[in-house]
Amino acid sequence: MTLHVGFIGLGTIGEPMAANLLNKGFTLTICGHRNPAPVERLRAQGATVVDTPRDVAAASQMIVTCVPNAPQVDAVCLGEHGIIHGAKSGTIVIDCSTIAPTESQRIAAALREQDVLMLDAPISGGPERAGRGELAIMVGGEPDVFEQASSLLNAMGRSVTHVGPNGMGEVVKLANNTICGNLMIAISEAITLAVKAGGNADIIREVVMQSAGANFLLDAWIKDRMLKDNYDAGFATALMQKDLGAALDSARSLGVPMMMTALAYQTLRGGRGGRLRPRGLLVGQQNLPGRCQRHHRHRPATQGGVGLSGVPLPCSHGMGEGCARLHKLLPLPLAYPPIARSAASSRSFWSGVPTLIRMQSRRSGLR
Structure with a gap:
């Protein structure tokens, strides 16, 4: 039927x-x-x-x-x-x-x-x-x-x-987006740093994807977006800011400190007030007003698709904060599979969270 x-x-x-x-x-x-x-x-x-x-x-x-x-x-x-x-x-x-x-x-x-x-x-x-x-x-x-x-x-x-x-789907999604929002900014900072030092963005990406920093965003999004100066991403900056704000509100009610996520939230908020396009989350190359300026005309050919000059933003990928928030509401063994298969997945997440789960099991006397 x-x-x-x-x-x-x-x-x-x-x-x-x-x-x-x-x-x-x-x-x-x-x-x-x-x-x-x-x-x-x-x-x-x-x-x-x-x-x-x-x-x-x-x-x-x-x-x-x-x-x-x-x-x-x-x-x-x-x-x-x-x-x-x-x-x-x-x-x-x-x-x-x-x-x-x-x-x-x-x-x-x-x-x-x-x-x-x-x-x-x-x-x-x-x-x-x-x-x-x-x-x-x-x-x-x-x-x-x-x-x-x-x-x-x-x-x-x-x-x-x-x-x-009811509500637990939203809990897991906010944890996922906490990781994603922080991770996207961290990638932008890292690529900017390496390119400013004379590195080739495409080579940097290939190397990191074979290293501990490998993650879905670097693999799938950065390759087709940031490295090609394509900012027609599929998720609005305003929506990510809204999601991080919801995560921070929930964290306050649970007593979970989320310092890096608060900084990511302010980064997105500041970007929305300046040159950051509202449609894309690829904040690195368009960044905050006064923090960095694009220099496409002067970009060496070896620099791949990234042409940033400016000061890196102090931000981390926030995996620990996302996991801490989850642990307050949901057992990590239950939350791990959907996030590991989502845009927030990274090599650190794949390896780090199972270790946390094993540590929790030992502490509770479970094997």
Whole structure:
């Protein structure tokens, strides 16, 4: 039987996710978007277009939402024309947005009062992987609801992991983005330092990828973006700043110090106020106002695609902070698999976290 799916949120990630579901044979209902172009493209591919999230809910058995922030998730789910007013009993909402865990839990509880079920299922992987159905998805919610939604989740993701009750998907995603946000800045600093000293960026990347500093971002993103002066990245700086802010808010409530993440947050905030383009997270070459200046005209040919002059920013990759935050809320053995398969994965993470897990086991008397 064909599954009737609703999709709300047709932005940079949402549109390819929706197109992927159409390509895989799902019956898809969407609603208007502030940008009509993705709506019309998906209509041409076979999606049914309705006016409001309430109308989407009325036509759907399961609904995927993918919007930028908690107020929008609230409006889509609980607002005057929201899902809650059109959904039938037993409808499942799969929220792929990245928001504060407490907000996700609040919205899930409000939906549950009307017998509408919710999974928080934030995603990692970028637009290209979204279009191929190869995202990493970390899912919070009841096990039986996760099981019911597994066919749809597996159509969207190559790595789908149930990490605990409602809100835990958001916990793992914020830990993932804590690592990603810090790591991207650290890569930019390191490449800048090496190139300013006369190194070749392409060779530096190749060497590091065979060393302890190897990581997904350096391998997949830097090669095709930073080293080619291509800043049309798939994730907005404002969204990463929002995610780091949510992680810091949660850390304060848990008593977890996150000094490096606070610095990364301020770096992104300062960049947004200056020359840093809002669409890309590749901050190294465009950096903060007054901190460094591009010098493409004077860049030697041996310098690869990076042409920075300026002072490196004091930042680390934040793996320890992400793990510390996770450990307060979720056992590391459960959190390790989805992050290891996401954009935050690095050689340090692959080797370091299993060591932490073994140390914890010894301390607790477990083997």
